[in-house]
Amino acid sequence: NAGVTQTPKFQVLKTGQSMTLQCAQDMNHNSMYWYRQDPGMGLRLIYYSASEGTTDKGEVPNGYNVSRLNKREFSLRLESAAPSQTSVYFCASSETLFWSRAEAFFGQGTRLTVV
Amino acid sequence: EDKVVQSPLSLVVHEGDTVTLNCSYEVTNFRSLLWYKQEKKAPTFLFMLTSSGIEKKSGRLSSILDKKELFSILNITATQTGDSAVYLCAVDRVGYGGSQGNLIFGKGTKLSVKP
Numbered sequence: 700n701a702g703v704t705q706t707p708k709f710q711v712l713k714t715g716q717s718m719t720l721q722c723a724q725d726m727n728h729n730s731m732y733w734y735r736q737d738p739g740m741g742l743r744l745i746y747y748s749a750s751e752g753t754t755d756k757g758e759v760p761n762g763y764n765v766s767r768l769n770k771r772e773f774s775l776r777l778e779s780a781a782p783s784q785t786s787v788y789f790c791a792s793s794e795t796l797f798w799s800r801a802e803a804f805f806g807q808g809t810r811l812t813v814v
Numbered sequence: 815e816d817k818v819v820q821s822p823l824s825l826v827v828h829e830g831d832t833v834t835l836n837c838s839y840e841v842t843n844f845r846s847l848l849w850y851k852q853e854k855k856a857p858t859f860l861f862m863l864t865s866s867g868i869e870k871k872s873g874r875l876s877s878i879l880d881k882k883e884l885f886s887i888l889n890i891t892a893t894q895t896g897d898s899a900v901y902l903c904a905v906d907r908v909g910y911g912g913s914q915g916n917l918i919f920g921k922g923t924k925l926s927v928k929p
Binding site for chain 2: 739742743744747804807808
């Protein structure tokens with residue numbers, strides 16, 4: 700009963716370093732999402748993937764890239780980390796983009812600090 | 815631009831109190847409203863509301879939607895320390911695409927229940 704698994708759980712980067720956050724779901728969901736959560740800002744959508752083979756920008760895509768590797772996996776890459784990217788990152792998945800049909804499931808989050 | 819506004823942003827109560835959390839929205843092509851509870855990590859699903867006036871209930875939690883006045887409330891009766899969390903409201907829209915994606919989150923209400 701893994702659900703949505705994110706790795707790593709914590710990461711500290713130096714400014715300019717790159718890294719990839721991994722996300723995998725085992726529920727055969729079509730849609731996957733990356734959010735960031737900052738104090739007082741709520742959850743903001745970075746990128747999403749409606750289905751395997753498609754990705755789209757969300758509200759705050761600058762400084763990030765994504766790859767929908769297959770139906771299970773959706774990774775988020777920071778090419779050149781900046782202190783403004785210090786945040787908690789959540790991956791989520793849902794059966795379809797229409798969350799009304801079924802609840803969405805969230806991973807446990809990655810706390811990223813850029814110094 | 816579509817938006818979801820939650821109030822209050824934070825709330826401190828004592829065990830046994832009853833609390834009401836508010837969520838108002840201005841969204842085109844509304845489909846449903848969802849409530850999530852976020853403790854230390856991943857948001858977990860509470861309710862999904864699509865029709866006005868029909869109360870959803872789960873134990874001490876209940877929620878109702880008013881599509882005419884564009885708001886929802888989440889009630890928690892006989893609060894316990896385990897209810898301490900951030901409660902997130904989100905609105906799902908018909909169709910998908912655009913920078914906000916399909917789902918728009920409010921900033922959350924932080925509830926602290928004191929013994």
